[in-house]
Amino acid sequence: MITKAHDGLVGALNILFSKSNIGKVTLSEVTVEQWRSVQSIVLANEGTLKSEDGRLMGRLDLLVADLDENGSSKGWIVADLKTGNPPKQKLNEKVSRQLRFYRDLLKENNPDHPPVHAEGWYSSNQTVHRADGPSVLAEALEAWEGMRPTKTPLEPTPGEMQCGFCEWKAWCPSWWVARRDGLLPPGAMFRDEVVSTIRFDSESGAALFQRMPPVGDDGELAASDHRFGAILRDQALTQMQELIDSGYEGPIFLGSARVDGKIFHLGDWCEVLPWTPLLESIRE
Ligand code: SF4
Known part of the structure; x- marks a missing residue:
């Protein structure tokens, strides 16, 4: 259990290092300066996202600056740390929807946002999978409406x-x-x-x-x-x-x-x- 958690942490840190343009380093050899540089790209962690009307809520793992090859920020990356099995090719629909939900809530709350995209970071094999696609907020609101208690109960399905x-x-x-x-x-x-x-x-x-x-x-x-x-x-x-x-x-x-x-x-x-x-x- 501890080994799995440790491996997950190492995997996530390696991805974070790659995002800060430092590249692959042995963690035990990271300098204070390098670590500060990594920290500087983390804009938020464990952040709660809430829509203005309070109906939609999400919790993002990490928001990091998306650096270009010169180390300048060209946008934001919404990153969700995943410990499960990485996808063989592309993210499955549910995970993609979850990541885009965070992305879209963040965009809605920050009208002046730079380019934003969402990624699933799979620590087990240290791969990054991007979630692209249209906004999911309209569907999320529709789902929220569908969960409101109604006067009449749902259709019973006894079994x-x-x-x-x-x-x-x-x-x-x-x-x-x-x-x-x-x-x-x-x-x-x-x-x-x-x-x-x-x-x-x-x-x-x-x-x-x-x-x-x-x-x-x-x-x-x-x-x-x-x-x-x-x-x-x-x-x-x-x-x-x-x-x-x-x-x-x-x-x-x-x-x-x-x-x-x-x-x-x-x-x-x-x-x-x-x-x-x-x-x-x-x-x-
Ligand atoms: S008793 Fe059966 S049919 Fe009735 S609410 Fe419970 S699960 Fe549904």
Whole structure:
């Protein structure tokens, strides 16, 4: 790990030296004067870039002067240090977009900028890859707009993988509908359920629940004759007790109950929450 970090540092420094027109030198032989000369081309490091309206932000590794053969600055280089695998030919689209994003933010914030270009510095083989192309700021703003919370939720895409550890099930009707439709397996050892309470003994934590299958797609429920017993302890018992104490009598979401034969066990690893399908934002 340390070796890799060390090699990365040496690789990046060698590229920096080449940009300062000093050429290849053994790092242990660098003079104070040479190091000062290298430092003089570094205009900023670890700089935060923010668009004027505050919507776009980026963090550039290095901004260095782009020197001509006489050592005079002819522009700026936005450099991003890369420790991953260097590209075989040209930068992949994502990396290119990232580098151009820094370049374009910098240009926007500095209207009097000299010529600017962006480069990925790959320390592992000490190669430099330039990111050319049109501005990406319009696309970035479009992406930002697309990430704003909307009144209606995104289209649900229930599936075993994504719903497995999703913590939004008490508010999402879709996984329960997918269970009804056989698109989601019930789970062999741990299971989520939506139930109504038939009996609950807060002393012992014993409960009798009735499964409430979905009707339609929006979280409405129906009664069923499927009943099962459960033992609640620790967090599950506390949450159940709080629901009862609050006067709540509606359906309940049981998250990650452990199935043991016909009995469900709920404890610290579980959630006992009111079933509250959210069909649109309730933000003020
Ligand atoms: S439970 Fe709902 S919100 Fe969570 S992953 Fe499944 S479909 Fe998406």
